[in-house]
Amino acid sequence: MTEKKESAASVLIGAAFLMATSAIGPGFLTQTAVFTDKLKAAFAFAIVVSILIDVVVQMNIWRILGVSGKRAQDVANEVFPGLGYFLAILVAIGGLVFNIGNVGGAAMGLNVICGIPFVPGAIVSAIVAIALFLNKEAGKAMDMFTKVLGIIMLAMVSFMVIKTAPPVGLALKETVLPSTIDWLTILTLVGGTVGGYITFAGAHRIIDANITGADNLGKISRGSVTAIGITGIMRYLLFLAILGVVATGAVLDPQNPPASAFRMGAGEIGYRIFGVILWCASVTSVVGASYTSISFLRTLFKQVETKRQYWIIAFICISTAIFSTVGRPVSLLILAGSLNGLILPVSLGTVLFAAYNKKIIGGSYRHPMILTVCGWIMVAFTAWMGVKSLAGIMKLFG
Numbered sequence: 001m002t003e004k005k006e007s008a009a010s011v012l013i014g015a016a017f018l019m020a021t022s023a024i025g026p027g028f029l030t031q032t033a034v035f036t037d038k039l040k041a042a043f044a045f046a047i048v049v050s051i052l053i054d055v056v057v058q059m060n061i062w063r064i065l066g067v068s069g070k071r072a073q074d075v076a077n078e079v080f081p082g083l084g085y086f087l088a089i090l091v092a093i094g095g096l097v098f099n100i101g102n103v104g105g106a107a108m109g110l111n112v113i114c115g116i117p118f119v120p121g122a123i124v125s126a127i128v129a130i131a132l133f134l135n136k137e138a139g140k141a142m143d144m145f146t147k148v149l150g151i152i153m154l155a156m157v158s159f160m161v162i163k164t165a166p167p168v169g170l171a172l173k174e175t176v177l178p179s180t181i182d183w184l185t186i187l188t189l190v191g192g193t194v195g196g197y198i199t200f201a202g203a204h205r206i207i208d209a210n211i212t213g214a215d216n217l218g219k220i221s222r223g224s225v226t227a228i229g230i231t232g233i234m235r236y237l238l239f240l241a242i243l244g245v246v247a248t249g250a251v252l253d254p255q256n257p258p259a260s261a262f263r264m265g266a267g268e269i270g271y272r273i274f275g276v277i278l279w280c281a282s283v284t285s286v287v288g289a290s291y292t293s294i295s296f297l298r299t300l301f302k303q304v305e306t307k308r309q310y311w312i313i314a315f316i317c318i319s320t321a322i323f324s325t326v327g328r329p330v331s332l333l334i335l336a337g338s339l340n341g342l343i344l345p346v347s348l349g350t351v352l353f354a355a356y357n358k359k360i361i362g363g364s365y366r367h368p369m370i371l372t373v374c375g376w377i378m379v380a381f382t383a384w385m386g387v388k389s390l391a392g393i394m395k396l397f398g
Contacts (some may be wrong), residue, residue, distance in 0.1 A: 008216070011209040012144025012223035019058075019202030021146045022288030023193045024153065024281045025098075026105030031192055033257035035185055036242040041170045043185075043239055045178035050189035051232040055376040057348060058196045062224035063371070064351040065203045068361045069212035072200050073299045076350045078360050079167060083350060088296040090343050091197045095293030098196070099319040102285040102326050109279025112259070119324045125279070127318040129286045133309045133316075139208065142287060142317055149232065149280040156273050156340055157237040164265040166242025169239060188387050193231055195382075197292040202227050204295040206385050227352045239264065288314045299366035345383035348375060 036043050056303050061072070061102075068075055077084030106125035107118040116124065135141040206212070206220060242261045246252065253260035261273035294311045298304045352375050354360045355367035 008209075008219055010143065011090060011139075011206060011211055012219055013226070015202035016141075016145060016223050016227035016230060017146040017150045018205055018288055018291070019143065019198060020215050020234070021150050021153075021284035022201040022282070022292070023231045024234055025102055025285035026108075026278065026282050027101070028235070029238070029254075029258045029278060029281060030186070032238045032260055033242050033252060035189075036239050037246050037252050037257060038186065039180055039182060041167065041174040041243060041247060042178045042180040043071060043243075044171045044175040044236070046189060047232065047235050047239060048175055048187045050186050050193065051228060051235075053186070053190050053378060054228045055192070056371065057344070057378055058224040058228050059221060060348060060349055060355075060371050060375040061194075061199050062203045062206070062220050063217065064222035064361065065200075065356050066206060066212055066368065067214055067217060067365050068354065069207060070360070071295060071298070072347055072351065073296050075354045075360060076347070077299070079350050079353045079357065083300055083346075086161060087347060087350070088300055089342070090346075091200070091296045092293050094343065095197045095289045096315065096319060099286060099289040099293070099315070100323045101302075101328055103284050103316075103320050103323045105282030106279055106286060107323070109275050109277075109282055112241045113279065122320050122323050122326070123262075125283050125286065127315050129283055129290065129316050130313050132287060133290075133312050139205070140310055141298055142291065143155055143205075143353040145287065146284050149284050150234075151279050153232060154230075156277050157234065157241055160241035160262060160265060160269050160270065160273060161237055161244070163270065164241050166240045166244035167247055168240065170247075171243060189235075189382060190378075191344065191382070191385060193228070193235075193287025194298050197289060197296070197339050197343070199344075200295070200347075201288045201292040204292060208295075214362065217365075244321040272370065284292075286316060286319070290319070301393060342386045345386050346388075348382070349379045352376060352379070 035046065039046065063076065065072060070078075073088040074083035075084070076087050103122050103126060104118070107121035108115075110116040110121035111118060132138060132141045132145055136164060171369075202223065206223065211219060238258075242252075242258070242265075245261045247263045250261075250264050252264075259271065259274050262270040264270075268271065290312045294304060294308060294315055297311065298308070352372060355365075355372065361367075
């Protein structure tokens, strides 16, 4: 899956969309709807602050991994022997369980669009994702797939913004002068955007394409910011579309807040548009989760290096089989969510240590102090959130 003939610009845009569409999954849609309903226009401030934090996290990870030319688990093993294996296991477990949810979201999307039952819808969506990795130039196919579906999502949400006519002036005012500031919401958004495997999706893609080293640092930095920019634009547009509905006093259905918002905003057409967005968001997340989770297992199993595409396909098949037979097991989702909360502080802290290890990044690179300081602040915040998330594990055994 390493395409040496690809242009750096094409790979970087593809990596940005891979990361962004990995973040924009079923949970992203629900999360945005719930918080818009809760905070109304003040949610705009939370979105902007979370984007700024995401940029800090993303630039730290992409720059350090990009300069080193090594994947996160390999860097972690060099910083502290064995840590990379622990990180790889965490990502693989979290990726598998969340991929079950992604498959479920894709099935629900097809059900909304054309009434296909959930299990056949899950299988059809899995076949689409698998077809990408059967391609001889799977990297290019994955890049194009995420770009096209990402643009479709942005276009459809933009249409909904026009249709629901939100109070844009109020939203812009609340962006800089919020009436309510909810830091827990902000940190939750950060975890959903760059937590778990997500931030590594694009970083590992550029490493696979050999866009590494200090000479490519400018391109890597721009790619990292572009990825967060795409995610942020999608989040803000989705917020505006839903704000146009809740600002009228409408009450969203707690069983499916985003679907009800789209239906109230544009009738049955809006509901079908939601189905398309949900399918695009879910199937691209299936691709991103599968690709990234397997990229972490390359350190654990040597066979992954030579048969990676088949491992990715197997990962998709297993996720689909579990959804089709068991559904989305609540206990596993709680466990995965709790473990997922540990990944960002561990991985970010590790790469920040690596930034000052000349054996890992070479002697010429100097990591910006502002990124280091802001990075460690984020390690502290996300570690606190991670410890809180462990309460989810306790519920399983309570």
